[in-house]
Amino acid sequence: MESVEYQSVISDKDIRRFPISITTTEINLTGSWRFSKPVFKEKVSPCSVGCPANTNIPKYIFYLLKNDMDKAVEILRRENPFPATCGRVCPHFCQAKCNRKDYDGAVEIKQIERFVGDYALNVPPQKAKVMSNKSIAVVGGGPAGLSCAYFLAVNGYKVDLFEKENFLGGLLVYGIPEYRLPRSVVKREIENILSVGNIEVHLGNEINIDTLEELKSNYDAVFVGVGLSKDREVENIKVDNRGVFSGYELLKRLNTDLEFGKRFSGERIGVIGAGNVAMDVARTLIRLGNDVEIIYRRTLREAPSFEDEKNEALEEGVEIKEKRVVEDLQYDTEGRLLLKLRGVDRIENGKAVLNKIKEDCVVDKLILATGQVRAFDIDEDDKVFLGGDFLHGARTVIEAIASGKQAAFRIMAKFEGRDFSYMDKDDCFFRAERDFDEYKVVPFERINLHYFEKQEPLKIDKLPKEERVNNFREVALKPSLEKILGEAKRCFSCGVCNECKTCWFFCPDMCIGVHDGVEFDYSFCKGCGVCSEECPRGVIDMVEDK
Amino acid sequence: MDFRDVKNIEYMNQGDYACPGCGAGLSMRHALKVLGEKTIIVMPASCWSIIAGVFPTTALQVPLMHVPFATAAAVASGVKNAYKKKGQDDVNVVCWAGDGGTFDIGLQALSGAAERKEDIIYVCYDNEAYMNTGIQRSSATPPGAWTTTTPTGNPLIYEKKDMFNIVASHNPAYVATATIAYPDDFYLKFEKAKNAKGFRFIHILSACPPGWRIDSKDSVKAMRLAVESGMFVLMEKEQGKPIRITYKPERFIPVREYLLLQGRYRHLDKNTINEIQIRVNERLKDLDLS
Numbered sequence: 001m002e003s004v005e006y007q008s009v010i011s012d013k014d015i016r017r018f019p020i021s022i023t024t025t026e027i028n029l030t031g032s033w034r035f036s037k038p039v040f041k042e043k044v045s046p047c048s049v050g051c052p053a054n055t056n057i058p059k060y061i062f063y064l065l066k067n068d069m070d071k072a073v074e075i076l077r078r079e080n081p082f083p084a085t086c087g088r089v090c091p092h093f094c095q096a097k098c099n100r101k102d103y104d105g106a107v108e109i110k111q112i113e114r115f116v117g118d119y120a121l122n123v124p125p126q127k128a129k130v131m132s133n134k135s136i137a138v139v140g141g142g143p144a145g146l147s148c149a150y151f152l153a154v155n156g157y158k159v160d161l162f163e164k165e166n167f168l169g170g171l172l173v174y175g176i177p178e179y180r181l182p183r184s185v186v187k188r189e190i191e192n193i194l195s196v197g198n199i200e201v202h203l204g205n206e207i208n209i210d211t212l213e214e215l216k217s218n219y220d221a222v223f224v225g226v227g228l229s230k231d232r233e234v235e236n237i238k239v240d241n242r243g244v245f246s247g248y249e250l251l252k253r254l255n256t257d258l259e260f261g262k263r264f265s266g267e268r269i270g271v272i273g274a275g276n277v278a279m280d281v282a283r284t285l286i287r288l289g290n291d292v293e294i295i296y297r298r299t300l301r302e303a304p305s306f307e308d309e310k311n312e313a314l315e316e317g318v319e320i321k322e323k324r325v326v327e328d329l330q331y332d333t334e335g336r337l338l339l340k341l342r343g344v345d346r347i348e349n350g351k352a353v354l355n356k357i358k359e360d361c362v363v364d365k366l367i368l369a370t371g372q373v374r375a376f377d378i379d380e381d382d383k384v385f386l387g388g389d390f391l392h393g394a395r396t397v398i399e400a401i402a403s404g405k406q407a408a409f410r411i412m413a414k415f416e417g418r419d420f421s422y423m424d425k426d427d428c429f430f431r432a433e434r435d436f437d438e439y440k441v442v443p444f445e446r447i448n449l450h451y452f453e454k455q456e457p458l459k460i461d462k463l464p465k466e467e468r469v470n471n472f473r474e475v476a477l478k479p480s481l482e483k484i485l486g487e488a489k490r491c492f493s494c495g496v497c498n499e500c501k502t503c504w505f506f507c508p509d510m511c512i513g514v515h516d517g518v519e520f521d522y523s524f525c526k527g528c529g530v531c532s533e534e535c536p537r538g539v540i541d542m543v544e545d546k
Numbered sequence: 547m548d549f550r551d552v553k554n555i556e557y558m559n560q561g562d563y564a565c566p567g568c569g570a571g572l573s574m575r576h577a578l579k580v581l582g583e584k585t586i587i588v589m590p591a592s593c594w595s596i597i598a599g600v601f602p603t604t605a606l607q608v609p610l611m612h613v614p615f616a617t618a619a620a621v622a623s624g625v626k627n628a629y630k631k632k633g634q635d636d637v638n639v640v641c642w643a644g645d646g647g648t649f650d651i652g653l654q655a656l657s658g659a660a661e662r663k664e665d666i667i668y669v670c671y672d673n674e675a676y677m678n679t680g681i682q683r684s685s686a687t688p689p690g691a692w693t694t695t696t697p698t699g700n701p702l703i704y705e706k707k708d709m710f711n712i713v714a715s716h717n718p719a720y721v722a723t724a725t726i727a728y729p730d731d732f733y734l735k736f737e738k739a740k741n742a743k744g745f746r747f748i749h750i751l752s753a754c755p756p757g758w759r760i761d762s763k764d765s766v767k768a769m770r771l772a773v774e775s776g777m778f779v780l781m782e783k784e785q786g787k788p789i790r791i792t793y794k795p796e797r798f799i800p801v802r803e804y805l806l807l808q809g810r811y812r813h814l815d816k817n818t819i820n821e822i823q824i825r826v827n828e829r830l831k832d833l834d835l836s
Binding site: 019020021022023025026027028029030033034166284289450499500501502504505506508509510511521522526527530531532533534542 | 558567575603607762766
């Protein structure tokens with residue numbers, strides 16, 4: 001504590017005339033009055049529980065606002081090696097849990113992550129500090145495999161990465177179209193991951209159930225995250241690559257081969273299914289100049305694709321036939337497909353119960369996008385670890401990244417001869433680094449709302465639909481730095497100290513120092529608890545002091 | 547207010563004798579941050595006489611004079627004039643008195659100094675009773691409140707003295723109400739008082755956990771709720787200008803929420819609370835606030 005020097009300007013003569021106190025009260029150690037004491041306990045924000053990778057969101061927002069971007073990147077990348085990618089395609093489960101949601105709208109974490117992620121593209125991750133002689137085979141170069149390889153590599157393990165295609169990235173490259181996730185971003189993030197070292201990449205190297213046995217004997221552990229690469233079969237419709245195509249395969253070709261896309265132009269195309277693959281195929285085909293109609297057996301509202309994707313698809317002119325199935329199809333003389341559609345009454349045990357509605361429909365091409373399944377089946381054993389869509393079925397990129405990360409830590413725990421355990425079992429909470437003091441999710445009630453004025457969330461500008469239907473430019477525009485910082489300031493920073501100094505300001509006993517967390521001067525702290533009560537984000541707890 | 551911008555220098559020593567969670571200690575700490583080291587405090591009998599420490603220690607790094615109860619404003623006038631004679635006109639002479647020393651016992655000296663337009667700052671930290679001597683009622687005690695001398699509650703026929711308007715009617719240089727629960731407002735008002743010339747008066751609401759019968763942790767919260775409920779209005783008046791309300795909540799909360807936080811109001815029945823609410827509403831109406 002800074003203080004002015006006590007100026008002793010009083011003469012002996014004065015003191016004889018009247019009593020003057022000239023020493024400080026600091027001899028009175030008021031800490032002895034205390035019966036409870038404040039302790040600094042960083043907790044867990046609800047957003048980071050919502051995030052499958054359990055990223056410490058308030059912490060990187062804090063460093064962003066502190067203008068320490070490198071540190072923000074470090075915090076973000078500690079849990080997720082794909083920040084720029086997730087800032088674009090992740091549905092941000094975190095925002096659904098944001099404490100600010102019921103106050104004035106959740107913080108637009110997605111845009112903040114994208115901003116920090118874009119900065120991270122030019123910041124290579126730190127290299128491994130220790131080295132281990134164990135080596136691991138990672139099968140599948142998608143988000144799960146790369147994430148697993150990254151976390152093993154930064155912890156000093158040697159990784160051999162096997163990918164069947166001639167490029168890394170998996171679904172990020174061939175599954176997600178350019179207008180949602182530019183290739184350059186994925187490329188740069190993968191380069192950053194590989195720059196850690198310790199990872200040897202083997203492209204064009206497909207692993208099947210037989211070669212897997214070989215890997216098992218050559219490596220200390222094998223991670224399998226090959227995704228779902230086989231189309232789910234549909235009765236009565238067969239992919240013939242003449243008029244009927246597989247959505248997954250088609251998307252792969254369209255996304256990696258521009259010339260191939262020119263074969264689809266000015267046609268009327270039907271798409272069966274309304275998942276994210278179906279939406280991506282439909283929106284890609286619209287951009288190539290086709291009319292697209294989605295045929296779906298449920299209503300669009302029930303469809304598993306992201307809300308943004310549904311809305312943007314409708315804006316771009318994708319038509320939709322809800323509650324319809326294709327009962328029969330035939331080629332006519334001009335090679336077009338004549339579809340006989342039937343109405344769906346309801347879905348029972350996964351099977352459509354038809355009603356009497358009948359409809360005919362003519363399309364040039366039909367695309368099956370009804371989901372994928374595992375190409376082969378294996379189970380985890382003491383050497384084989386699974387992750388990504390291959391483990392948990394079709395889910396989001398961030399879930400694949402999280403399961404790759406957890407697999408890496410499961411493998412490492414195995415090597416060290418201990419059991420892998422979640423930091424919290426009920427929430428399946430796991431962070432690569434334990435950067436909180438106590439696992440306690442900070443509820444809305446713990447936030448001191450007095451310190452937060454209501455403010456509307458950031459509105460994301462999108463490319464107008466006229467400007468996006470004939471090209472592959474990114475739809476979501478990048479907000480300005482000012483807007484990002486404005487949005488970042490809205491963060492309550494639940495349970496994570498952002499050095500706002502509210503506790504310091506309101507401490508009547510001048511016992512609080514704030515640098516890299518909060519320090520208490522227990523020799524003078526009277527234990528009033530004002531700091532704990534006033535802390536806007538519930539970081540200070542009062543505990544009994546004996 | 548961004549607390550990171552508040553200067554780190556302190557003019558108060560640790561080890562003061564304030565109770566845990568005391569609003570008066572906190573208010574002094576921040577008042578001195580604004581007033582700076584060229585300040586002398588003149589203090590009549592009050593809690594702060596104790597908080598400042600026993601002989602030969604002092605909790606302040608600026609000079610502090612303990613003076614008889616009724617004489618704070620008179621002594622301060624003399625001190626200021628002595629400084630003026632010595633050519634040290636830049637010293638802030640501050641009376642720091644409790645509600646007893648302002649509303650009751652020191653009122654004549656205060657009125658006299660205000661009338662003579664003495665160049666002093668008079669700060670009344672109002673904790674709404676004689677807390678130091680054992681929670682006896684003062685004329686700042688709100689109707690309904692329990693004290694040891696009003697064990698069934700301060701009778702409703704009494705009203706808390708309107709000190710703001712009493713002082714304002716002397717037409718001083720500056721008069722304001724403030725509370726440390728609203729830091730921006732508090733700092734601004736002390737800044738204004740520091741820079742004005744002439745008689746300046748600031749009435750601070752200051753929570754007293756033992757006297758208000760609240761948990762010490764709720765000290766700042768209680769001061770805040772007093773403002774949010776309209777029981778205490780943050781306003782100021784500069785010479786020659788009309789009264790200005792400096793903070794108006796988006797919506798006033800019911801006084802119930804403020805009253806029931808505190809043990810000294812816990813005995814109140816519904817009708818009494820309604821009566822208090824009606825009085826608050828009338829006051830807010832007079833101030834064009836509702």
